[in-house]
Amino acid sequence: MKLNAKFISSYDDYKKCPENSLPEYAFIGRSNVGKSSLINMLTGVKNLAMTSSKPGKTQLINMFNIEDSWILTDLPGYGFAKASQSSRIKWGRMVHDYLKNRANLTNVFLLVDSRHDPMKSDLEQVSWLASNGIPFSLVFTKADKQSVTQTNRNLAQWAKVLGEDWEELPKSFTTSSESGKGKEELLAYIHEINQQISK
Numbered sequence: 219m220k221l222n223a224k225f226i227s228s229y230d231d232y233k234k235c236p237e238n239s240l241p242e243y244a245f246i247g248r249s250n251v252g253k254s255s256l257i258n259m260l261t262g263v264k265n266l267a268m269t270s271s272k273p274g275k276t277q278l279i280n281m282f283n284i285e286d287s288w289i290l291t292d293l294p295g296y297g298f299a300k301a302s303q304s305s306r307i308k309w310g311r312m313v314h315d316y317l318k319n320r321a322n323l324t325n326v327f328l329l330v331d332s333r334h335d336p337m338k339s340d341l342e343q344v345s346w347l348a349s350n351g352i353p354f355s356l357v358f359t360k361a362d363k364q365s366v367t368q369t370n371r372n373l374a375q376w377a378k379v380l381g382e383d384w385e386e387l388p389k390s391f392t393t394s395s396e397s398g399k400g401k402e403e404l405l406a407y408i409h410e411i412n413q414q415i416s417k
């Protein structure tokens with residue numbers, strides 16, 4: 219299934235993002251976590267996330283209109299080992315300002331690699347989102363890369379670590395952009411929220 223997905227534009231500041239009344243879903247995660255691949259897999263549009271990642275555009279807020287019914291926002295990745303201190307600060311300001319201030323932001327999908335135990339930078343984002351009261355879900359990517367047993371072990375580790383700080387665990391999805399795993403569940407979740415909002 220292919221969704222009707224149109225690139226809107228790229229922005230370097232949430233204040234420049236056009237006002238929109240459609241529900242908006244932001245995708246965020248470490249560089250290389252599989253964000254572009256997931257966006258392409260979800261929409262069924264090959265290279266959708268690439269269309270906007272021309273050199274110099276990858277550090278921007280990229281917006282897509284999906285089926286004229288919701289907005290998908292692709293945010294720049296974090297946790298880049300070689301990133302300078304100043305670029306980290308710039309990333310934090312741009313992304314966190316957007317997440318805190320975007321009026322129609324409905325849910326954040328925080329992507330984490332299903333092959334690893336929680337990483338410090340991922341846990342920092344979880345804490346930041348939770349303490350700012352921003353609704354988010356976890357998406358465990360690249361599930362095809364290891365056995366189901368190993369994935370479940372890592373998910374259990376995540377649950378354990380989050381359980382130390384939070385009473386309630388966020389909704390989570392396990393995905394593979396290779397096999398399409400998780401596509402239906404994720405799109406159904408977005409659809410369900412959109413329907414609730416429009417009531």
Ligand SMILES: Nc1nc2c(ncn2[C@@H]2O[C@H](COP(=O)(O)OP(=O)(O)O)[C@@H](O)[C@H]2O)c(=O)[nH]1
Binds near residue numbers: 361396
């Ligand atoms: N096997 C497998 N590889 C993946 C998956 N998702 C992404 N990749 C690979 O991981 C690398 C980084 O993916 P990309 O989508 O560019 O990550 P981004 O930096 O988060 O946008 C690429 O080589 C992808 O082909 C997945 O679900 N399964």
Ligand SMILES: [Mg+2]
Binds near residue numbers: 255
């Ligand atoms: Mg990418």
